[in-house]
Amino acid sequence: MIGGKGPPDLPGRAGGGSRVILHVDMDAFYASVEVADDPGLAGVALVVGGDGPRGVVASCSYEARRYGVRSAMPAAEARRLCPQAVFRPGRHERYEEVSRQIHEVFGRYTPLVEGIALDEAFLDLTGGLRRFGSGEAAARRLRDEVDGETGLACSVGVACSKFLAKLASEAAKPRAGPDGVRAGAGVVVVPEGGELDFLRPLPVEALWGVGPATAARLRGVGITTVGALGDTPRAVVERIAGRVNGRHLHDLAHALDPRPVVPDRATKSIGHEETYVCDRYDREGLHAEIVRMADAVAGRLRRAGLEARTVSLKLRWGDFTTITRSRTLPRPARDGPRVAAVAAGLFEGIELSRGVRLLGVSVSSLEAAGAAEQLELWSGEGEEPRREAAAGAVDAVRARFGDQAVGPGSAVRDGRLRVGRPSDNRWAPVDGGRPPALPPPGEGARI
Numbered sequence: 001m002i003g004g005k006g007p008p009d010l011p012g013r014a015g016g017g018s019r020v021i022l023h024v025d026m027d028a029f030y031a032s033v034e035v036a037d038d039p040g041l042a043g044v045a046l047v048v049g050g051d052g053p054r055g056v057v058a059s060c061s062y063e064a065r066r067y068g069v070r071s072a073m074p075a076a077e078a079r080r081l082c083p084q085a086v087f088r089p090g091r092h093e094r095y096e097e098v099s100r101q102i103h104e105v106f107g108r109y110t111p112l113v114e115g116i117a118l119d120e121a122f123l124d125l126t127g128g129l130r131r132f133g134s135g136e137a138a139a140r141r142l143r144d145e146v147d148g149e150t151g152l153a154c155s156v157g158v159a160c161s162k163f164l165a166k167l168a169s170e171a172a173k174p175r176a177g178p179d180g181v182r183a184g185a186g187v188v189v190v191p192e193g194g195e196l197d198f199l200r201p202l203p204v205e206a207l208w209g210v211g212p213a214t215a216a217r218l219r220g221v222g223i224t225t226v227g228a229l230g231d232t233p234r235a236v237v238e239r240i241a242g243r244v245n246g247r248h249l250h251d252l253a254h255a256l257d258p259r260p261v262v263p264d265r266a267t268k269s270i271g272h273e274e275t276y277v278c279d280r281y282d283r284e285g286l287h288a289e290i291v292r293m294a295d296a297v298a299g300r301l302r303r304a305g306l307e308a309r310t311v312s313l314k315l316r317w318g319d320f321t322t323i324t325r326s327r328t329l330p331r332p333a334r335d336g337p338r339v340a341a342v343a344a345g346l347f348e349g350i351e352l353s354r355g356v357r358l359l360g361v362s363v364s365s366l367e368a369a370g371a372a373e374q375l376e377l378w379s380g381e382g383e384e385p386r387r388e389a390a391a392g393a394v395d396a397v398r399a400r401f402g403d404q405a406v407g408p409g410s411a412v413r414d415g416r417l418r419v420g421r422p423s424d425n426r427w428a429p430v431d432g433g434r435p436p437a438l439p440p441p442g443e444g445a446r447i
Contacts (some may be wrong), residue, residue: 018126018160019124019126019160019161020124020125020126020129020135020138020158020160021122021123021124021125021126021158021159021160021161021162021164021165021261022109022122022123022125022135022138022139022142022156022157022158022165023120023121023122023123023156023157023159023162023165023166023168023169024106024120024121024122024123024142024146024154024155024156024169025119025120025154025155025156025157025166025169025170025173026102026119026120026152026153026154027062027152027153027154027155027173027174027184028059028060028061028062028065029059029095029118029119029152030048030058030059030090030095030119031046031047031048031059031060031061031064032061032152032153033091033094033095033098033152034046034048034088034091035061036150036151036152037094041061041086041088043063044061044063044086045060045061045063045064045066045067045069045082045084045085045086046060046061046063046064046085046086046088047059047060047061047064047069047075047078047082047085047086047087047088048060048087048088048089048090049075049078049087049089049090050075050089051075051079051087051089052075052277053075053076053277054275054277055074055075055076056072056073056074056075057069057070057071057072057073057074057075057078058071058090059071060078060085062174062176062181063176063181064078064082064085065176065181066176066177066178066180066181067081067082067085068081068082069081069082069085075087095118095119096118098150098152099118099119101149101150102119102146102150102152102154103115103121105142105145105146105149106121106123106142108145109123109125109128109132109138109142110123110124110125110127110128111263112124112127112261112263113261113263114261114262114263114265115265120169122162122165122166122261123261124260124261125138135158135189136158136187136189138158139156139158139187139189140156140186140187142154142156143156143186143187153186155169155170155172155173155174155184155185155186155187155188156168156169156172156186156187156188157169157170157171157172157187157188157189157190158187158188158189158190159189159190159195160190160192160195161255161257161258161259162257162259162261163208163252163255163257163259164190164195164198164199164255164257165190167190167198167199167202167206168188168189168190168198169188171185171188172184172185172186172187172188195255196227196230196254196255199226199227199230199253199255200225200226200227200230201225201226201227202225202226203224203225203226204218204219204223204224204225204226204228204229206226207226207229207249207252207253208248208252209241209245209248209249209252210249214240214241214245214249217240217241218240218241221240223240226252226253227253229249229250229253230250230253230254232250234246234247234250237249237250238250266366267304267306267366268364268366269362269363269364269366270297270300270301270304270306270308270362270363270364270366271297271312271314271360271361271362271363272293272296272297272360272361272362273293273314273358273359273360273361273362274289274293274358274359274360275316275357275358276356276357276358276359279317279318279354279355279356279357280352280355280356280359281352281353281355281356283352286347286352286356286359287344287347289359290313290340290343290344290347290359290361291336291340291344293343293359293360293361294336294339294340294343294361295336295339295340297336297339297361297362297363298333298334298335298336298338298339298363299336301334301363301366302334302335302369305368305369306334306366306367306368306369307332307333307334307366307367307368307369307370308329308332308333308334308339308363308364308365308366308367309328309329309332309333309364309365309366309367310326310327310328310329310363310364310365311326311327311329311333311339311342311343311346311361311362311363312324312325312326312343312346312361312362312363312364313325313326313343313346313347313360313361314358314359314360314361314362315350315356315358315359315360316356316357316358316359317354317355317356317357318354318355318356318357319354320357321354322358323350325346325347325350326346327342327345327346328365329342332365332367333363334369339361339363340361343361
């Protein structure tokens with residue numbers, strides 16, 4: 001091992017008792033929601049996600065994890081590992097609904113809630129700890145409330161920093177192995193003054209910023225635990241992992257993480273993308289897909305009270321090569337026709353001979369609607385008010401009759417309007433509503 005004992009106590013070290021941070025992580029969230037809604041699935045090896053050649057596991061029960069199934073795994077591999085698994089396609093709108101219930105519980109404890117995903121969040125209880133007596137007492141009470149109101153279990157880590165609280169919540173989780181499922185502690189507290197005792201035995205992969213490549217380099221010189229990394233001189237770690245990442249990792253190894261809990265993080269982008277069962281070569285059909293996706297993205301923009309200055313188009317070929325094209329607008333947009341026109345313009349001229357496996361439309365550079373009004377010199381008089389009125393009418397119809405009540409004519413297939421819900425194709429491919437065009441001579445459609 002590379003030597004050089006690090007300082008036993010660092011100025012400003014986390015653990016001074018200045019903060020009490022909770023990290024709450026729901027246990028197998030999507031799968032647990034499915035079980036709560038259908039108790040007949042309890043105890044079953046359940047997989048949520050796509051069940052097909054291009055499907056992906058979104059979540060799975062601990063009974064499925066016994067066989068090695070895990071999130072982000074191809075569905076075909078999950079089926080091979082656990083042939084008896086029961087697959088459910090996933091209902092993202094339902095998971096969002098339950099997530100809102102959970103976050104309502106979080107809000108009763110502190111206004112400082114930083115949502116990381118639908119199923120996890122950081123809470124800073126420092127300012128209101130007197131209400132609960134201790135971080136551990138608050139964590140146990142919160143777990144009981146979440147369970148009582150949703151029927152779902154969560155794991156909670158309590159520490160003086162976000163980094164340690166997240167590691168503690170992971171330590172509190174259930175564990176699945178070949179011999180069965182072992183219940184977790186539910187709550188794990190990293191006590192003040194015991195941060196390094198908790199941290200040092202962990203593998204280096206536990207540190208944020210240590211991916212497979214960095215872990216291999218560290219292990220190549222004998223650094224296998226967080227304690228060994230902390231004992232290594234900072235300059236040596238920087239040479240191995242890079243100056244910025246090395247400094248970051250060395251700080252974490254000494255329990256230094258001053259980052260605050262930041263509530264209400266601004267939305268950075270809104271997008272919709274879909275993977276197809278077979279690679280597609282039909283330009284006209286893909287153009288209709290772009291119009292449909294742009295309409296869905298614009299609707300979500302308006303619901304969020306935002307508009308966008310940048311429109312992006314994403315394509316992934318059958319060989320998994322991915323390209324993106326973007327255009328920044330002189331005036332922000334939030335109506336479907338404008339977003340679609342820009343995305344369609346980006347699509348023109350792109351050669352499709354390799355076959356489109358995935359297509360997506362997204363918007364970014366978001367700002368509050370109407371924040372920067374500026375008329376274009378040669379825009380048609382009254383054009384913008386007409387666009388706004390049309391978009392408002394569409395929103396009103398959908399609010400009353402559902403999102404399939406009105407939409408682009410090109411999105412109608414077999415008498416039914418295909419809409420672009422956020423959950424569509426999140427984990428399983430779609431057929432695009434029509435068979436793909438035949439590939440060029442000599443090539444077969446890839447699956």
